[in-house]
Amino acid sequence: MRERIALLSFLRAAGPAPLAGLGVILLVNAVAPPVTAVTMAYVLRSGGTDALTAALAMGGVVLAGQLALSFQQPLTLLASARIDGAFRTRIAALALGAATLDLVERQRVRSLMAVATAEPDDWATKTPADGALAQLSTLMRYLGLVLCAAVLAAWSWWLVPAVVLPALAVRALIGQGWIRHFRVWLASVGDRRWFEYWAGVTSAPAEGKELRVFGAADWVLAHYRRHVLAHLEPLWADDRRVMRDHWLRVVLAVVPLAVVYVWVGLGTVDGHGSLALAAAVFTASWSTYVVVAGTGDIISLEGALPVFRAARDLEHLLAPAEGADRDGAAREAAAVPERPPLIRFEGVRFAYPGTARPVLDGLDLEIRPGELLAVVGLNGAGKSTLTTLLAGLYRPDAGRITADGADVADLPGWASRLAVVHQGFVRYHLPLERNVALGEADVAAREGAVRDAGLAALAARLDGAPLSTAQPGGVDLSGGQWQLVALARALYAIRTRARVLVLDEPTAHLDVRTEHELFQRLAGIVRGRSVVLISHRLATVRQADRIVLLDGGRIAESGTHDELMAMGGRYAAMWLLQSRRFAEGYDDRLEAGGVR
Numbered sequence: 001m002r003e004r005i006a007l008l009s010f011l012r013a014a015g016p017a018p019l020a021g022l023g024v025i026l027l028v029n030a031v032a033p034p035v036t037a038v039t040m041a042y043v044l045r046s047g048g049t050d051a052l053t054a055a056l057a058m059g060g061v062v063l064a065g066q067l068a069l070s071f072q073q074p075l076t077l078l079a080s081a082r083i084d085g086a087f088r089t090r091i092a093a094l095a096l097g098a099a100t101l102d103l104v105e106r107q108r109v110r111s112l113m114a115v116a117t118a119e120p121d122d123w124a125t126k127t128p129a130d131g132a133l134a135q136l137s138t139l140m141r142y143l144g145l146v147l148c149a150a151v152l153a154a155w156s157w158w159l160v161p162a163v164v165l166p167a168l169a170v171r172a173l174i175g176q177g178w179i180r181h182f183r184v185w186l187a188s189v190g191d192r193r194w195f196e197y198w199a200g201v202t203s204a205p206a207e208g209k210e211l212r213v214f215g216a217a218d219w220v221l222a223h224y225r226r227h228v229l230a231h232l233e234p235l236w237a238d239d240r241r242v243m244r245d246h247w248l249r250v251v252l253a254v255v256p257l258a259v260v261y262v263w264v265g266l267g268t269v270d271g272h273g274s275l276a277l278a279a280a281v282f283t284a285s286w287s288t289y290v291v292v293a294g295t296g297d298i299i300s301l302e303g304a305l306p307v308f309r310a311a312r313d314l315e316h317l318l319a320p321a322e323g324a325d326r327d328g329a330a331r332e333a334a335a336v337p338e339r340p341p342l343i344r345f346e347g348v349r350f351a352y353p354g355t356a357r358p359v360l361d362g363l364d365l366e367i368r369p370g371e372l373l374a375v376v377g378l379n380g381a382g383k384s385t386l387t388t389l390l391a392g393l394y395r396p397d398a399g400r401i402t403a404d405g406a407d408v409a410d411l412p413g414w415a416s417r418l419a420v421v422h423q424g425f426v427r428y429h430l431p432l433e434r435n436v437a438l439g440e441a442d443v444a445a446r447e448g449a450v451r452d453a454g455l456a457a458l459a460a461r462l463d464g465a466p467l468s469t470a471q472p473g474g475v476d477l478s479g480g481q482w483q484l485v486a487l488a489r490a491l492y493a494i495r496t497r498a499r500v501l502v503l504d505e506p507t508a509h510l511d512v513r514t515e516h517e518l519f520q521r522l523a524g525i526v527r528g529r530s531v532v533l534i535s536h537r538l539a540t541v542r543q544a545d546r547i548v549l550l551d552g553g554r555i556a557e558s559g560t561h562d563e564l565m566a567m568g569g570r571y572a573a574m575w576l577l578q579s580r581r582f583a584e585g586y587d588d589r590l591e592a593g594g595v596r
């Protein structure tokens with residue numbers, strides 16, 4: 001019950017005017033039947049002009065009820081859009097605001113997200129707006145019930161329990177039936193998804209071709225039929241049960257009403273009350289059922305409760321801890337010193353959530369202020385993982401990462417001091433400029449970053465077109481051009497706030513000349529900033545101040561190119577192999593398993 005009342009809190013998002021309007025409409029709906037009963041009694045009791053006035057009043061009540069109904073749908077649509085919109089925004093904010101990625105990647109959080117953001121694509125999936133408005137409607141119904149009870153009590157107090165209790169029992173029975181039907185539906189949703197899949201297979205062009213060629217039509221139809229029946233048979237069984245039990249509801253509704261009608265009728269003949277009062281009691285008795293037994297609310301409430309619970313659990317799991325000061329974080333980020341910090345990985349051990357094997361295991365590494373540090377290693381060595389830990393997206397299982405001695409986990413706004421080009425950078429369906437600056441609006445910095453990345457001519461040519469052919473007037477870019485856009489995004493951050501640039505395979509899609517020109521430019525642009533460069537192209541890495549080779553979760557070799565070559569270890573072997581392949585006209589990247 002507490003949860004059902006708490007659902008009402010969602011109503012705030014509807015805004016005061018739609019909420020007030022809906023409140024009035026639902027109230028009018030709920031009180032119209034008892035008020036009609038009362039005005040009808042006045043019509044019957046009055047004579048002459050009084051009767052006319054009472055009849056007009058009754059007509060007015062009926063008309064007001066119908067008028068209110070005509071506004072109900074548009075207002076419900078508006079309120080629902082606002083409530084569900086605010087709810088989805090809150091869920092998205094929770095997901096994006098989670099301190100680290102492992103929080104949102106947990107299986108439980110993923111499942112809760114799926115429940116909280118499910119699109120209603122059948123009658124059983126409900127949204128918070130459905131639940132909250134149903135709860136409001138239920139409250140109004142009970143108000144209508146009180147009025148009906150008042151009319152009944154005007155004849156005799158015991159009419160109230162005699163009518164209201166069976167009506168409540170009918171509501172409970174119908175509600176129970178709905179809830180059971182709802183659960184049967186949910187239990188067979190898996191089969192529904194499957195029969196939808198097989199229905200798609202029967203009509204999809206590619207499958208159609210293959211099924212004919214392989215003569216597999218009967219096989220598909222058998223699957224389709226099996227899942228349709230598995231989904232529908234439990235529902236049919238439940239429908240039969242509803243029909244079987246229906247007599248109980250009829251008896252519960254009809255017998256008390258019949259007793260009350262006869263008793264009130266006889267009482268009127270005996271002069272216990274007027275005909276007008278008897279008519280009002282008759283109408284109010286029936287209205288009690290009309291007001292209470294409407295059960296559309298029950299299923300909306302039942303369907304919205306899992307969404308409500310999922311949202312509550314997500315708040316609990318993802319909301320920033322009490323006292324977390326986001327504004328403080330922004331201020332802190334704004335006040336970062338000009339000089340990049342000395343970053344240290346100290347005995348860092350890390351395994352991805354749900355996996356046993358550590359990717360990094362006792363990693364010690366220094367990223368000195370202003371240096372260009374290259375990280376190399378075979379596929380899967382943990383280079384990208386190192387960057388995500390550096391950005392604070394995951395926390396180490398053991399050891400720590402510090403910036404000027406402070407644990408980065410405790411540094412508010414730490415991520416904003418880094419500009420990271422991830423291997424899997426994001427391609428937003430937005431114009432190039434907005435892909436670079438995202439939500440920020442420092443035009444000079446944005447234009448500078450676009451120039452730095454060598455994209456000025458392309459930006460002028462695109463003239464604000466969105467970078468996706470899925471959008472009207474949109475265009476797509478080549479893989480290399482996209483990579484430069486992602487780089488420009490990081491260079492924008494470097495111009496505005498970041499002190500450390502992290503480049504994870506930033507030139508994998510670039511031709512050798514573009515890459516060469518880019519690095520020539522970058523040397524000037526990032527002067528004074530620290531740069532962590534991950535690359536399989538050792539020719540690119542060679543110019544780094546220091547190169548570290550990651551293997552077995554820790555740093556296996558470290559030094560300048562010349563030092564590592566002189567050492568004659570794995571880096572030297574990789575270099576010689578790449579040089580030879582390059583000389584032979586092959587690609588110059590290291591391939592997994594190329595060196596052992």
Ligand SMILES: Nc1ncnc2c1ncn2[C@@H]1O[C@H](COP(=O)(O)OP(=O)(O)OP(=O)(O)O)[C@@H](O)[C@H]1O
Pocket residue numbers: 352353355359377378379380381382383384385386423
């Ligand atoms: N989100 C994830 N969940 C679980 N395991 C992951 C995840 N991301 C990466 N891994 C695993 O962690 C290991 C290191 O991956 P990582 O991407 O850091 O390697 P890498 O050195 O950057 O490789 P590459 O050179 O291929 O880019 C791999 O075994 C990979 O399968």
